[in-house]
Amino acid sequence: MDQRAVVAVDIGGTAVKAALVSAELVALRELRRPSERAGGAVALAPVAAMITELAADAEVVGVGVVVPGIVDDAAGVVRAAVNLGWVDLPLRAELAAAVGLPLRVGHDVRAGGLAEFTVGAAAGVANAFFTAIGTGIAAAAKVDGHLLAGGGYAGEFGHIVVDQAGDVCGCGTVGCLETLAAAPALPRRYRALTGVERTAQEIAGLVGADPAATLVWEDAVRALGTALHTAVTLFGPEVVVLGGGLSEAGAALVDPVAADLDRRLSFQRRPRVVRAALGQQAGRAGAALMAWEAAGITPAAAL
Amino acid sequence: MDQRAVVAVDIGGTAVKAALVSAELVALRELRRPSERAGGAVALAPVAAMITELAADAEVVGVGVVVPGIVDDAAGVVRAAVNLGWVDLPLRAELAAAVGLPLRVGHDVRAGGLAEFTVGAAAGVANAFFTAIGTGIAAAAKVDGHLLAGGGYAGEFGHIVVDQAGDVCGCGTVGCLETLAAAPALPRRYRALTGVERTAQEIAGLVGADPAATLVWEDAVRALGTALHTAVTLFGPEVVVLGGGLSEAGAALVDPVAADLDRRLSFQRRPRVVRAALGQQAGRAGAALMAWEAAGITPAAAL
Incomplete structure (x- = not known):
C-alpha cells in the first residue's frame, strides 16, 4: 500500500x-x-x-x-x-x-464528474454526462474522452430553460431547470400547494400517496427528462449519471427520469441512466x- | 507554392x-x-x-x-x-x-465547424460554437480546444426543444428548433399564414414591411436565441458562428439573433455572435x- x-x-x-x-x-x-x-x-x-x-x-x-x-x-x-x-x-x-x-x-461538480467518470458509475466510458442535483444543479460532460470545462463556463445545466411558462430563477431567467428540480424547489412548490413544510426527501416518500407530493415530484422528473433530452441531443453520452442530494432517493428518481428521457428520444443515442456511485x-x-x-x-x- | x-x-x-x-x-x-x-x-x-x-x-x-x-x-x-x-x-x-x-x-457540419474554427470566423479561439442553419440545423462545438464528436452523436442542435407548444418535428418531437428556424420552416409557416409561396430569402427581405414575414422571421430569431441560450449555458463559447443558407441574410439574421441571445444571458459568458466567414x-x-x-x-x- x-x-x-x-x-x-x-x-x-x-x-x-x-x-x-x-x-x-x-x-x-x-x-x-x-x-x-x-x-x-x-x-x-x-x-x-x-x-x-x-x-x-x-x-x-x-x-x-x-x-x-x-x-x-x-x-x-x-x-x-x-x-x-x-x-x-x-x-x-x-x-x-x-x-x-x-x-x-x-x-466542485466537474470534480464530481471526474470521479464518477474515473472510478465511479461511468468509469472508462468515453462519452458520459454527470449532473449533481442539490441546492443547485450543474453538470460535467465527458465527450470523446475529454472532460469539458469551457474555460470554466461550461456545464451550467441548472440554468437551461425547461418551462417557458415557469417561475423566475435566481439567475433572472424564466423556467430554468433549477426552478423545478433543484432540492429547494420541491419543498417550496409543495408549500405553495399545501401550506405544509416538507423536505424533498419526505416529498419523495409521499409520491403516489399524496397528490401534491406526486405533482411536485413528477414535475421535477419531467423537468429533468426535458433537460436531459437537450443534453443527450447536444453531447451524445453513452451513460447519464444522476448525483447530488436528490439522487439519494435512488430508484424513485432514477427510474422515472430514465423512462421520461427514453420516451423523448428518437434518433439520438439512448444512454443508460444510472445513480452516482460515489454519492455525496x-x-x-x-x-x-x-x-x-x-x-x-x-x-x-x-x- | x-x-x-x-x-x-x-x-x-x-x-x-x-x-x-x-x-x-x-x-x-x-x-x-x-x-x-x-x-x-x-x-x-x-x-x-x-x-x-x-x-x-x-x-x-x-x-x-x-x-x-x-x-x-x-x-x-x-x-x-x-x-x-x-x-x-x-x-x-x-x-x-x-x-x-x-x-x-x-x-458535414462538424467539418464546417472545423473550417470556421481553423481558418474562418473563430480561428484560434479555444471555445466556439458553429451552427449551420439550412435545410436542417446542426452544430459543431469546440470546447477547451477540442472539436466535439461524441462518437458521432454530438451537436444535434436542430433537435433541441425551443417551443413546448410548437409543431411536431420530423424527428417526432414537439417544438424542435428546426420547426421554427430551419430554412424550409419559414416558407411553410408563411404559407400557412398567407397562402402565398415565398422563399426564406424573400421573407427575410420583407421583414418590417409585411406583417406575416415579420412574424415568421422574428419567431425564427427567437427560436435561435432560445436555443443558443442553452448552447452557451452548456458549452460556454467565446464566439458563436452562424452559418448555412439562412446566414446568407447577413446582418438581418446575425444582429437580431445576437440581441435576442444577449438579452437572455445573465451570469454566462457573453459570446460574440458572428456570421460564418466561409459561407457555403x-x-x-x-x-x-x-x-x-x-x-x-x-x-x-x-x-
Whole structure:
C-alpha cells in the first residue's frame, strides 16, 4: 500500500471541508470548519492552515481544491463564486504559495464528474454526462474522452430553460431547470400547494400517496427528462449519471427520469441512466484525483 | 507554392460534390454529379471514380469526405445517414481501399465547424460554437480546444426543444428548433399564414414591411436565441458562428439573433455572435483540412 496521501479540499460558502485521502481514495482524516470571511470574501489563510494541519502527520504529495462558481481549472483561477465573494481570484497560485505543495483547483461538480467518470458509475466510458442535483444543479460532460470545462463556463445545466411558462430563477431567467428540480424547489412548490413544510426527501416518500407530493415530484422528473433530452441531443453520452442530494432517493428518481428521457428520444443515442456511485463523496474523490494528478501520480483507485 | 493538393468530397442525398483543393484551400477543379443509388443506398463506386478522376492530373496526398447523419469521425464509420440510405457503413475503410489514398471521413457540419474554427470566423479561439442553419440545423462545438464528436452523436442542435407548444418535428418531437428556424420552416409557416409561396430569402427581405414575414422571421430569431441560450449555458463559447443558407441574410439574421441571445444571458459568458466567414464553402474547406490532416500535412491556409 502506498504510504503517500493527498489533501482534498471543498470550499463552500458555509463550511470548508478538508480530508487526508489515500491512493485508494479512502479518507484517512477529515476536518470541517465554518468558512471564515474577511470583507465578505472567504479568507484563504484558514484554508491553508487546514491543509498544513492535515499534511503535518502524513507524506502529502499534492492538494486538490474544489469550489462552486465559474472556475477556470486550467488557469487555476476562480472567475466568479458568488457564495464565496470571489471575483477573478488566482486561487491556485495563492494557495500553492501558502502551502508549498503541488496544487490543482477545480469546479466542485466537474470534480464530481471526474470521479464518477474515473472510478465511479461511468468509469472508462468515453462519452458520459454527470449532473449533481442539490441546492443547485450543474453538470460535467465527458465527450470523446475529454472532460469539458469551457474555460470554466461550461456545464451550467441548472440554468437551461425547461418551462417557458415557469417561475423566475435566481439567475433572472424564466423556467430554468433549477426552478423545478433543484432540492429547494420541491419543498417550496409543495408549500405553495399545501401550506405544509416538507423536505424533498419526505416529498419523495409521499409520491403516489399524496397528490401534491406526486405533482411536485413528477414535475421535477419531467423537468429533468426535458433537460436531459437537450443534453443527450447536444453531447451524445453513452451513460447519464444522476448525483447530488436528490439522487439519494435512488430508484424513485432514477427510474422515472430514465423512462421520461427514453420516451423523448428518437434518433439520438439512448444512454443508460444510472445513480452516482460515489454519492455525496464524488466532489471529494474528484479533488483527491486532481491532487494525485498535481503530484504526477496515478492513484491506486484509478488503476 | 505547394504543388500538392487534396480531394474534398461532400456526399449528399441529391448530389456528390468533389473538388481538388490546394494547400491554400482554393478549389482548383470541381465535379458535381447526381448521387447514384443501388438498392436505395448511395453507391460508393461512382464516388471513388470522382476522386480518382480528380487525382489523375495532380499530386493528390489525401482525401476528406463529409456526409450528413450520425458519423463517427474517429472510427470512420457512418452510424446512420437517412438521406443516403446508410447504416453502420465503414465508409473510410471502403473508400480508402477503393482509391488507395490516405482518407478521412467526417460529419458535414462538424467539418464546417472545423473550417470556421481553423481558418474562418473563430480561428484560434479555444471555445466556439458553429451552427449551420439550412435545410436542417446542426452544430459543431469546440470546447477547451477540442472539436466535439461524441462518437458521432454530438451537436444535434436542430433537435433541441425551443417551443413546448410548437409543431411536431420530423424527428417526432414537439417544438424542435428546426420547426421554427430551419430554412424550409419559414416558407411553410408563411404559407400557412398567407397562402402565398415565398422563399426564406424573400421573407427575410420583407421583414418590417409585411406583417406575416415579420412574424415568421422574428419567431425564427427567437427560436435561435432560445436555443443558443442553452448552447452557451452548456458549452460556454467565446464566439458563436452562424452559418448555412439562412446566414446568407447577413446582418438581418446575425444582429437580431445576437440581441435576442444577449438579452437572455445573465451570469454566462457573453459570446460574440458572428456570421460564418466561409459561407457555403465551410463544409468543403473542412473536408480539405481533414484531407491534409490525413496526409500528415498542415496546409498553408492553416499556418
